[in-house]
Amino acid sequence: MALLELRQVGMRFGGLLALEDLNLEVPEGGLYGLIGPNGAGKTTVFNLISGFLRPTSGSIRLSGTELVGLPPHRITALGVARTFQNIRLFGELTVLDHVLVGQHLRGRARWWQAVLGLPGARREAREQERRAWELLTAVGLAEVAHEPAGQLPYGHQRRLEIARALATGPRLLLLDEPAAGLNPQETRELMTFLQDIRRRYGLTLLLIEHNLPLVMGLCEHLTVLDHGLTIAQGPPAAVQKDPAVIRAYIGKR
Amino acid sequence: MRGWRPGVRASSLAALMTRSTWLTLAAMALLALCLAAAERFGNEYQVRLLHNVAVFITLAVSYHLINGVCGQLHLGPNAFITLGAYTAALLTLTPAEKAATFLLTPLIWPLREVSLPLAPALLAGGLVAAGFGVLTGFPVFRVRGDYLAIVTLGFGEVVRVAANNLQGLTNGPLGLKGLHPLDSLWWSWGVAGLTVLVVHRLKNSSFGRAMQAIREDETAARAMGVDAFRHLMLAYVLSAFFFGVGGGLLAHLITTISPGLFSFFLTFQLLIIIVVGGLGSTTGAVLSAVFFTLAGEWLRVVEEPRQVFGLMVPGIPGLRLVIFSLLLLLVILFFRRGLLGRREFSWAALGAWLSGGRRSKSRG
Amino acid sequence: MDGVTLLQQLVNGLSLGSLYALIAVGYTMVYGILRLINFAHGDLIMVAAYAAVMGVGLFSWPWPVAAGVAVLLTGLVGVLLERAAYRPLRRAPRISLLISAIAASFLLENLVLVLAGGRPRAFPAPGWLGGSLELGGLYLPRLSLVIPAVTALSVGAVFFLVYRTATGRAMRAIAADWEMVSLMGVDVNRIISLTFLVGSLLAGVGGILWALKYPQVNPFLGILPGLKAFIAAVLGGIGNLAGAVAGGLILGLLEVLIVAAFPAWAGYRDAVAFGLLIVILLVRPTGLWGESLEEEKL
Numbered sequence A: 001m002a003l004l005e006l007r008q009v010g011m012r013f014g015g016l017l018a019l020e021d022l023n024l025e026v027p028e029g030g031l032y033g034l035i036g037p038n039g040a041g042k043t044t045v046f047n048l049i050s051g052f053l054r055p056t057s058g059s060i061r062l063s064g065t066e067l068v069g070l071p072p073h074r075i076t077a078l079g080v081a082r083t084f085q086n087i088r089l090f091g092e093l094t095v096l097d098h099v100l101v102g103q104h105l106r107g108r109a110r111w112w113q114a115v116l117g118l119p120g121a122r123r124e125a126r127e128q129e130r131r132a133w134e135l136l137t138a139v140g141l142a143e144v145a146h147e148p149a150g151q152l153p154y155g156h157q158r159r160l161e162i163a164r165a166l167a168t169g170p171r172l173l174l175l176d177e178p179a180a181g182l183n184p185q186e187t188r189e190l191m192t193f194l195q196d197i198r199r200r201y202g203l204t205l206l207l208i209e210h211n212l213p214l215v216m217g218l219c220e221h222l223t224v225l226d227h228g229l230t231i232a233q234g235p236p237a238a239v240q241k242d243p244a245v246i247r248a249y250i251g252k253r
Numbered sequence B: 001m002r003g004w005r006p007g008v009r010a011s012s013l014a015a016l017m018t019r020s021t022w023l024t025l026a027a028m029a030l031l032a033l034c035l036a037a038a039e040r041f042g043n044e045y046q047v048r049l050l051h052n053v054a055v056f057i058t059l060a061v062s063y064h065l066i067n068g069v070c071g072q073l074h075l076g077p078n079a080f081i082t083l084g085a086y087t088a089a090l091l092t093l094t095p096a097e098k099a100a101t102f103l104l105t106p107l108i109w110p111l112r113e114v115s116l117p118l119a120p121a122l123l124a125g126g127l128v129a130a131g132f133g134v135l136t137g138f139p140v141f142r143v144r145g146d147y148l149a150i151v152t153l154g155f156g157e158v159v160r161v162a163a164n165n166l167q168g169l170t171n172g173p174l175g176l177k178g179l180h181p182l183d184s185l186w187w188s189w190g191v192a193g194l195t196v197l198v199v200h201r202l203k204n205s206s207f208g209r210a211m212q213a214i215r216e217d218e219t220a221a222r223a224m225g226v227d228a229f230r231h232l233m234l235a236y237v238l239s240a241f242f243f244g245v246g247g248g249l250l251a252h253l254i255t256t257i258s259p260g261l262f263s264f265f266l267t268f269q270l271l272i273i274i275v276v277g278g279l280g281s282t283t284g285a286v287l288s289a290v291f292f293t294l295a296g297e298w299l300r301v302v303e304e305p306r307q308v309f310g311l312m313v314p315g316i317p318g319l320r321l322v323i324f325s326l327l328l329l330l331v332i333l334f335f336r337r338g339l340l341g342r343r344e345f346s347w348a349a350l351g352a353w354l355s356g357g358r359r360s361k362s363r364g
Numbered sequence C: 001m002d003g004v005t006l007l008q009q010l011v012n013g014l015s016l017g018s019l020y021a022l023i024a025v026g027y028t029m030v031y032g033i034l035r036l037i038n039f040a041h042g043d044l045i046m047v048a049a050y051a052a053v054m055g056v057g058l059f060s061w062p063w064p065v066a067a068g069v070a071v072l073l074t075g076l077v078g079v080l081l082e083r084a085a086y087r088p089l090r091r092a093p094r095i096s097l098l099i100s101a102i103a104a105s106f107l108l109e110n111l112v113l114v115l116a117g118g119r120p121r122a123f124p125a126p127g128w129l130g131g132s133l134e135l136g137g138l139y140l141p142r143l144s145l146v147i148p149a150v151t152a153l154s155v156g157a158v159f160f161l162v163y164r165t166a167t168g169r170a171m172r173a174i175a176a177d178w179e180m181v182s183l184m185g186v187d188v189n190r191i192i193s194l195t196f197l198v199g200s201l202l203a204g205v206g207g208i209l210w211a212l213k214y215p216q217v218n219p220f221l222g223i224l225p226g227l228k229a230f231i232a233a234v235l236g237g238i239g240n241l242a243g244a245v246a247g248g249l250i251l252g253l254l255e256v257l258i259v260a261a262f263p264a265w266a267g268y269r270d271a272v273a274f275g276l277l278i279v280i281l282l283v284r285p286t287g288l289w290g291e292s293l294e295e296e297k298l
Ligand SMILES: Nc1ncnc2c1ncn2[C@@H]1O[C@H](COP(=O)(O)OP(=O)(O)OP(=O)(O)O)[C@@H](O)[C@H]1O
Pocket: A013, A016, A018, A036, A037, A038, A039, A040, A041, A042, A043, A044, A045, A085, C296, C297, C298
């Protein structure tokens, strides 16, 4: 069974049909890409999977569990984490705090246990902090752990958003244009980074990207959207040659 | 606070922890000593002022939890304070005193007969306010921002109207008189200390971080698995509890309460306190509460008529509030971060500051 | 309740409701354009009332002159308020903007308290507005007819401005997409000032009418009508002009009719609006005719 399975998913905003009959199967461990011109409906797909929007039709399953109707925090708890197209960090919180917030949902201590400082709660807090450092070291942000996130350079912010998502302990990671605004050098680093975390944490990745070379080089399978319609699906090499895809992209430019 | 780089070795960290723990304990002992001295040697006015300071610390720090830590502009503290005040007052008065107060409509049955010591009465005040918090939390947290502000603002109005009309429970517009005054500074300062401790620890826990994440970006927080409703509800109900307890203290400090006493003005005062202290800083809320209680006392003079060199100078009612609202406006327009921004007190930071400004990177 | 009493109460409710409507339209306009609850909007009602009292009492102006000047002055105060307290914070966190609005509201109230004293003042009313008409057993105070008429005229003028003029088109465009319009070279600040002017003029007219209806003027008289008008605006779907009018009328009728039907509840009259607000938020947070509440696009 696929880890993520979308069946006949449709989304309508008032009169606008943003997505129609999307079918998608992402196998465990896969690295899938979602591409398409501006306004194609890619971010909408992420919002549907992560529970910020409710599809007007269709079903979304994670290893067989229906996600439609669950609130975002429950979906995250089931193992789906995401980043945002326009980076959304917790402004004044430090880098370390971001990762700790990401781990919060896995904590077992109750609030009053934390307030009373019971041994179990303290042990858990120490354990979370240890893992946070581990993660920050792994993604190369340990140096800036005590900086407020808002003051980091752009590339670090992108990285932090991914680190924060990783901290929630996901099985599936949704990345919305992770390379946007990065220079070629940073983009190459990002590619290695993504491959690396995928292996290290046994992740399944679903990625939206405008940077076609990056997608072609990275993804095993692509879905191409245009005006909410699926115009092509398949391995990068095949999709690249698809006339509908070429038309959609060239038509826009 | 967590201001140390990973390079600091565990042993020195432990040493520092114990040192700051010792310093904290010493500071608390010193405070206790001062309070004991004030209670013995201070005059009535000074003791009353100290009570006031403690009550305002309690109220401001609870307000800071929902408003500063969670970033929700809750405008109804006065409603919760009123609930706590009435509950505690009705429980501590003796049956005879109640019978003498409720002349028009007798007090309803179980309350008519009971009389409790202050501690359980305060607790009950807190619980009633918290219960009201649980009930109102559901509609309140369906909305955010401006709407949340207006709904909670409405609570003060609703509670006032109810207190005026529920004669058999509140004695209506006449209010309650002759409450037993607080007999020791430990009541107010004990509650203040407890509130600060709870809020401080909560803020620095995983839950408090999640609350701050909601403040910074609720959508992102939810995407990280934070159940925004539960966390906001927790902060809201907990603050309601402390508002209730603080209200009970306030009632027994003033000894006479009536429905209009805890008006939106009280909420406004608390708002100024936490904004000037730095929205989001517990330390700021405490310091600012102390400052404003004393400054408010001092400014009271401008509103009261008094003798100056034998001349009768009329007081100017409202001037104090003009000053306060101008101050709030100026702070929010030009010094939005207030006194402390979001920083907190720590011995390490204090030490660094004292030893010549070589500020360590502890923000926190 | 017999037919005549019911009719009588309907007239009362309509009169109160149209006052709420008048104030609510100003609220909703400002909200629509700035997405801000102008907490000080209610206090503008009070400013108008005091200005008229001063005009008649201090300067011995004829009543219509005093009322006219009071309304203009209120418009000016509204514009100044936006310039001083809201514009500098347009890009600040919302909570700062709201706090600024609350501070401004307190400042207005207490400034008037300091300047004019706390003693309530009698509001001067010209003779031709007093008295009442009797119509088949129905007792109609003139004021109850004047208030809806003035409201209809003022609101009609605003509708014309918003839906029939270029300025109105700019206002609606800004309400829909602020950034976009400023990119297109429209002077956003001018339009926002204008919106505040119009909204505050409405509050000024509302203030004069309110003081005619309740002729005891004190520095805090604007708080309650302000809150209720806001609730009326939310009921109608905030940002929606026609909704604000409908919301105001519904709230006025409800308050009057509930008290008429259950006289024992008269004391709870001021809580009706807040009860209603809570019900709206629970059942339909968008109000009766609102589009969705500012849901942010991800
Ligand atoms: N919450 C919403 N309400 C109404 N319309 C929306 C909403 N979210 C998205 N849309 C519309 O749906 C369409 C698809 O938007 P979406 O953000 O999914 O595109 P995208 O493929 O991510 O584009 P881009 O490459 O620009 O990020 C657009 O026309 C957009 O305006």
